[in-house]
Amino acid sequence: MTLRDLRYVLALADHGHFGRAAEACGVSQPTLSVQVRRLEAELGVALFERTAKGVAQTDACGRLIGHVRAAVAEMEAIRSEAVSLRDPLAGRLRLGIIPTLAPYLLPLVFAPLRAALPGLEVEPWEDQTASLLRRLRAHELDAAVLATEIAEPDVVGRALFAEPFLAALPPEHRLAGQAVVAEADLAPDVLVLADGHCLRDQALEACGGTGALAGTLRATSLATLLNMVAAGYGTTLIPALAAGAAQDAGIVLKPLAARTGRTVRLVWRARSPRQAALAAVGEVIAGRLRGFAEAAAAGAI
């Protein structure tokens, strides 16, 4: 039973005439005649009564025609829905983002994404790197924005932009007067995020600290961390996109001597069928952040 067969039946039921129904279906009269007869044989039920002057529906046809129409309608729906999904730059795109990036990156790129890719519904999902990768593999996400290298063969990606780190100091801190802060100088009283945040490891590595303070004070979000620094509990290293929020909290920011930073990447499954959409999204984000690294480094007081 094919969509075609059902269309033939509907045409014949509507026209009551093999020739005209065939014309409406764009096939020859014998074709429609044979196919309808074949379907009747398949169903084991006579759907039409042929006479010399036309065609009449049987009672069985009357009982089945509703289902036939419904089936055809559903298949039409499949087709039209598919057409609307055909645009590779349309549809839902579930995008994971790490927590140290999401609150600062999303406001920047949301409007450009909507403008450049109006058909794409970007659905953000905020979680830590490991969780995002798990969800990505589980097909629960289409892509993720991370700040770590990914070395696994089934996940590929592209760099979006370089994000420098900045030294974040309480205003009264002993280093607050310097124009540039050496990473290692932050080590004694550096505060870091809780386990699982990639920024925690990156910060510790950059300043060579052990995160001694982190044992007692584990910030679960960058916002918390900023408030802790602002309150004078210690220093930290923040990604440049959070600069605005840090300054709002009353924190002093200084460029780092070694210009330490991280590379933000868009990653996705290597076999994802949505390459086009992913490329487009990557390009929009990268375009929006172009030149950001330099501006951020220069902009830090």
Add this chain to the structure above:
Amino acid sequence: MTLRDLRYVLALADHGHFGRAAEACGVSQPTLSVQVRRLEAELGVALFERTAKGVAQTDACGRLIGHVRAAVAEMEAIRSEAVSLRDPLAGRLRLGIIPTLAPYLLPLVFAPLRAALPGLEVEPWEDQTASLLRRLRAHELDAAVLATEIAEPDVVGRALFAEPFLAALPPEHRLAGQAVVAEADLAPDVLVLADGHCLRDQALEACGGTGALAGTLRATSLATLLNMVAAGYGTTLIPALAAGAAQDAGIVLKPLAARTGRTVRLVWRARSPRQAALAAVGEVIAGRLRGFAEAAAAGAI
């Protein structure tokens, strides 16, 4: 897009594995692989993402799968409905019956029909011969029970039983004492039905009357006619099946000298696809009325 294709998609979506889905569909893995890919090409949408360890649905698949399931369900419904309709002795059978027969024949045959053909819903429709034939040709009836010969090539039929006519007299009528009444003796004061009833013409023809009285007294139903006879307005000729009703009305019935009668027939369109059901219905009715003509002739006082 065939039912088969959609089944493949559902199997693949449910099993998440080409091999097992193919097995479930009773085809080889390459077949399912190729066909799913072909359908994806037809729709222009990737439905599945193939990996080394299995298959994952794409977002597009998630959006379409509901319609796919609905379409398959509708086609299943067509199939199962067709199976239940397949029994030629099942379904609705719209049966026309002439008014001079219906009230007396239906009570006799309804129970036997239900017993012999439990799947058949016989739907009676009472009307005069010409109207029944019109509806029969218009496919608004499947068959009709008539008391006239039909000479048209597109309508065929079979005799069900012979129905004798009986002389119906008021008890005080001059002929009421005779054992047998000659048809012609009824002519002077014969009452007949309104135009359109076949019994009217048959009665007039049998007794050779002109229906003079009928000009002023036109009974529109046999019940009315019986009451008129019982009230002494005249005589008439009634079909034997109405004997009971006539006697209940206080009418005297006598056999006719020439044993005039009519043949009751079941007729249907020559090309009707329900030959089996019609044959069965005819057989049940004929069987129920077997020997009726003799019993009726003998039973009349």
Add this chain to the structure above:
DNA sequence: AGGTTGTGATAGATACTGCCTATGATCGCA
């Protein structure tokens, strides 16, 4: 590391099937 296992994709052969044109059979109508 390197074979083993399991996955889906591909190739080539075969049989089926849907389609066309041409023609036939039947019926109604003038």
Add this chain to the structure above:
DNA sequence: TGCGATCATAGGCAGTATCTATCACAACCT
């Protein structure tokens, strides 16, 4: 009784669904 209309049938052709056999790839497990 021929004519027009209707649906059915026949034969040939092309497209396609299917099979088996095999490949390519990745994961896994010694």
